Amino acid sequence: MRIDGVHHRSIAPTDDGEAVRIIDQTRLPHALVFGRLETLEESADAIASMRVRGAPLIGATAAYGLWLGLRADPSDGGLGSAYERLLATRPTAVNLRWALDAVRDVVSKVAPERRSETAFAEAGRICDEDVAMNRAIGEHGLALIRTAFEAAGGRRPVNILTHCNAGWLATVDFGTALAPIYLAHDAGIPIHVWVDETRPRNQGALTALELRWHGVPHTVVVDNAGGHLMQRGEVDLCIVGTDRTTAEGDVCNKIGTYLKAVAARDCGVPFYVALPHPTLDWSVADGREIPIEDRGPGEVVRVVGAEGSVGLYPEGTVASNPAFDVTPARLVTALITDRGVCSASRDGLLTLFPERGETAA
Amino acid sequence: MRIDGVHHRSIAPTDDGEAVRIIDQTRLPHALVFGRLETLEESADAIASMRVRGAPLIGATAAYGLWLGLRADPSDGGLGSAYERLLATRPTAVNLRWALDAVRDVVSKVAPERRSETAFAEAGRICDEDVAMNRAIGEHGLALIRTAFEAAGGRRPVNILTHCNAGWLATVDFGTALAPIYLAHDAGIPIHVWVDETRPRNQGALTALELRWHGVPHTVVVDNAGGHLMQRGEVDLCIVGTDRTTAEGDVCNKIGTYLKAVAARDCGVPFYVALPHPTLDWSVADGREIPIEDRGPGEVVRVVGAEGSVGLYPEGTVASNPAFDVTPARLVTALITDRGVCSASRDGLLTLFPERGETAA
Numbered sequence: 001m002r003i004d005g006v007h008h009r010s011i012a013p014t015d016d017g018e019a020v021r022i023i024d025q026t027r028l029p030h031a032l033v034f035g036r037l038e039t040l041e042e043s044a045d046a047i048a049s050m051r052v053r054g055a056p057l058i059g060a061t062a063a064y065g066l067w068l069g070l071r072a073d074p075s076d077g078g079l080g081s082a083y084e085r086l087l088a089t090r091p092t093a094v095n096l097r098w099a100l101d102a103v104r105d106v107v108s109k110v111a112p113e114r115r116s117e118t119a120f121a122e123a124g125r126i127c128d129e130d131v132a133m134n135r136a137i138g139e140h141g142l143a144l145i146r147t148a149f150e151a152a153g154g155r156r157p158v159n160i161l162t163h164c165n166a167g168w169l170a171t172v173d174f175g176t177a178l179a180p181i182y183l184a185h186d187a188g189i190p191i192h193v194w195v196d197e198t199r200p201r202n203q204g205a206l207t208a209l210e211l212r213w214h215g216v217p218h219t220v221v222v223d224n225a226g227g228h229l230m231q232r233g234e235v236d237l238c239i240v241g242t243d244r245t246t247a248e249g250d251v252c253n254k255i256g257t258y259l260k261a262v263a264a265r266d267c268g269v270p271f272y273v274a275l276p277h278p279t280l281d282w283s284v285a286d287g288r289e290i291p292i293e294d295r296g297p298g299e300v301v302r303v304v305g306a307e308g309s310v311g312l313y314p315e316g317t318v319a320s321n322p323a324f325d326v327t328p329a330r331l332v333t334a335l336i337t338d339r340g341v342c343s344a345s346r347d348g349l350l351t352l353f354p355e356r357g358e359t360a361a
Numbered sequence: 362m363r364i365d366g367v368h369h370r371s372i373a374p375t376d377d378g379e380a381v382r383i384i385d386q387t388r389l390p391h392a393l394v395f396g397r398l399e400t401l402e403e404s405a406d407a408i409a410s411m412r413v414r415g416a417p418l419i420g421a422t423a424a425y426g427l428w429l430g431l432r433a434d435p436s437d438g439g440l441g442s443a444y445e446r447l448l449a450t451r452p453t454a455v456n457l458r459w460a461l462d463a464v465r466d467v468v469s470k471v472a473p474e475r476r477s478e479t480a481f482a483e484a485g486r487i488c489d490e491d492v493a494m495n496r497a498i499g500e501h502g503l504a505l506i507r508t509a510f511e512a513a514g515g516r517r518p519v520n521i522l523t524h525c526n527a528g529w530l531a532t533v534d535f536g537t538a539l540a541p542i543y544l545a546h547d548a549g550i551p552i553h554v555w556v557d558e559t560r561p562r563n564q565g566a567l568t569a570l571e572l573r574w575h576g577v578p579h580t581v582v583v584d585n586a587g588g589h590l591m592q593r594g595e596v597d598l599c600i601v602g603t604d605r606t607t608a609e610g611d612v613c614n615k616i617g618t619y620l621k622a623v624a625a626r627d628c629g630v631p632f633y634v635a636l637p638h639p640t641l642d643w644s645v646a647d648g649r650e651i652p653i654e655d656r657g658p659g660e661v662v663r664v665v666g667a668e669g670s671v672g673l674y675p676e677g678t679v680a681s682n683p684a685f686d687v688t689p690a691r692l693v694t695a696l697i698t699d700r701g702v703c704s705a706s707r708d709g710l711l712t713l714f715p716e717r718g719e720t721a722a
Contacts, residue, residue, distance in 0.1 A: 030675070222617075228619060228687075300582070302666070309671070312664075319581040321582075325592065
């Protein structure tokens with residue numbers, strides 16, 4: 001995507017080929033600061049500290065992290081410990097394990113002296129694949145938005161609510177939930193996006209920033225407001241991303257997603273979830289089995305803004321900070337995947353991923 | 362209630378009888394600062410700026426505001442303009458109009474030279490009545506909490522989720538939603554309260570402060586977390602306040618209440634609303650007719666903390682800030698009023714307020 005006319009990916013090798021360039025997302029939306037990852041440890045820290053975040057981008061960063069780890073120690077032991085170090089950074093997004101497995105599978109088959117370059121190539125392939133998948137998600141979601149536009153008579157913008165940031169900053173490029181919005185905007189369909197603030201880390205600011213860069217009209221609201229907007233008919237559809245979706249269509253995503261989904265059902269508003277297929281965890285059926293990261297009270301009791309951070313509570317206030325929740329499949333209107341749109345169910349997913357049915361049989 | 366062992370009401374005449382003492386709630390929880398209202402205009406400004414807030418406390422402040430207005434101009438014209446000035450401060454809470462009507466009805470029957478002292482006495486009566494009603498709400502709600510404690514086997518704390526602040530800071534004393542919690546705690550029933558942050562103004566910090574002063578265990582969570590907690594069985598019941606409840610039991614309350622109510626229904630968690638009878642608006646049946654205050658984008662795009670305020674978004678970001686929403690009666694398990702507990706319906710309310718049925722007939 002473009003920032004002030006210049007195309008960027010959220011992650012890429014540096015021009016000298018010696019490191020990885022990221023955008024430090026803890027500095028956004030107030031400052032655009034690029035970071036440079038030169039080691040395994042720097043990569044792991046970037047994920048854990050959320051300088052990079054978003055399930056697909058975490059996967060891509062981990063893939064490059066394995067490259068940096070293997071550059072320092074290409075032995076079987078080095079591969080194993082780098083894999084474990086990166087896997088331990090965050091527990092919920094399944095793309096992390098998916099990307100690590102993809103790189104490990106390829107590099108473990110080659111001799112140690114070729115492992116570094118092999119991992120580098122595989123990480124690049126993962127990034128390119130992410131972009132292609134997101135574009136496909138965008139095309140499939142565009143059709144849904146076009147239908148909503150026509151259903152509303154084609155005379156007013158389509159109002160879309162999104163939660164957290166599932167845009168290009170959460171992926172390598174293009175985004176998942178925002179990809180259909182970008183394509184619809186580019187296709188001339190008038191769009192207005194309700195941007196959930198997304199406490200405690202306010203990733204809604206990233207979404208608002210992306211939409212501003214792309215010229216898509218939008219309005220920021222606190223997380224409390226979405227239900228009221230749906231009740232008043234001011235939301236035509238919701239689109240969110242996901243950190244892990246189960247084989248039966250349960251959707252794990254940023255904390256608060258469930259509240260929007262249950263309100264959408266109550267109000268008759270379609271609730272869509274956009275995901276590339278590496279976000280599917282075929283090993284889990286019931287979303288309640290997904291580990292939910294607890295990020296500690298600090299993000300709740302202090303808030304970071306342009307001028308620094310401020311404390312919201314007196315010293316000693318106890319706070320809890322579960323980072324994700326699970327929206328049961330029954331509340332999801334449809335999944336928008338890179339292979340097409342399907343119901344949030346095992347049967348629905350198998351229409352798009354028939355090879356998974358064969359594996360299980 | 363007590364702060365460091367000293368009993369306070371949230372509003373009271375000053376010792377010299379010349380003014381009204383308030384707690385400046387815009388400075389809480391970081392500083393305990395008392396304010397002094399000496400004029401009608403200062404009273405109106407205290408309500409509009411939310412130095413005092415909460416439906417019952419707004420009513421009490423408006424009653425004293427009429428006193429201060431009549432002290433300067435006790436004529437019919439002075440009474441009328443003071444009434445209108447105070448009524449225009451905030452649109453949603455019905456207690457404002459109720460208190461203004463109560464004072465006006467009394468003072469309009471006496472000669473101008475006696476109006477000021479009459480208004481002062483009536484404002485005091487309104488405050489005393491508020492405290493008595495809240496104590497009654499507490500007793501009725503205590504029975505519900507005791508039942509929940511026993512239903513859980515009596516071996517662990519009752520987990521109660523509340524939204525916004527409906528404690529003694531929102532009333533003259535005691536609170537509405539928090540009154541049952543205080544009485545249950547004092548009765549030796551172990552309680553743990555999940556405190557919703559309540560963006561954009563973070564009134565959850567007021568609730569946390571009250572609970573700390575009273576020694577009730579509690580945990581602050583962002584507004585996004587409550588649904589997840591309910592899904593995981595970590596909420597036994599919800600209790601919230603209300604700014605206006607209709608004759609058919611629709612509940613207008615702080616923005617985000619509806620999201621918690623619809624999640625509670627989905628999870629099988631009881632959802633109670635505590636209210637003194639002046640919060641009932643018998644003139645409205647459908648909650649969608651209640652005017653919803655729009656407080657402007659400033660509260661959304663900047664956040665105030667102990668060290669000052671910080672900006673969350675780049676200059677020019679568009680934000681919307683509806684301050685209340687309406688929870689339909691069908692999602693409310695019961696209303697806890699000063700006269701007892703009833704279903705959220707016209708029939709339920711008429712069992713407690715039969716005189717309203719006679720009026721309509």
